[in-house]
Amino acid sequence: MRTPVIRAEPGGIDHTDARKAERHPRVPFGGGTLVPMTAAEPVQYPPYGDYEADCPARMAVDLFANSWLPVVVYLLRDGPQRHSELLTGAGGISQKMLTQTLRRMERMTLVRRRRYAEAPPRVEYELTEAGRDLLVPIYALGAWVDRHGPAVTTAMYGEPPG
Secondary structure, three states, X not given: OOOOEEXXXXXXXXXXXXXXXXXXXXXXXXXXXXXXXXXXXXXXXXXXXXXXXXXXXXXXXXXXXXXXXXXXXXXXXXXXXXXXXXXXXXXXXXXXXXHHHHHHHHHOOOEEEEEEOOOOOEEEEEEOHHHHHOHHHHHHHHHHHHHHHHHHHHXXXXXXXX
């Protein structure tokens, strides 16, 4: 028997806990509805060049290579937040690294920075459509970790205390 894979379907609203997706597969979230599958469905792309380095999947890997980018996307899942709220929510990220991550995400059109003409000045960050679509693989990875994380942790570090 194959392990179920989580796939997104269009439509739906925010889903705040990836673990619920496995227990309640039809719970809606920002990018669609999680539904169980028996295997990952391959996607056909047009030819992308002579080298594997030209593969469009590299962009996805590059997005997740920045360890803070998925964290910031996840923090913004419920709507706009200020820099200080993101700094508190992320835990462990420096102010400089958060600023760099947000600027990078803004250049990549994943977040929108909104400045308000107030005293003191106020700035909020919110996900764009492309940023919200990143929640799909983030939730899928969360479901994978919920299912396989304990076994991987045990394999890496030995038996868990208990």
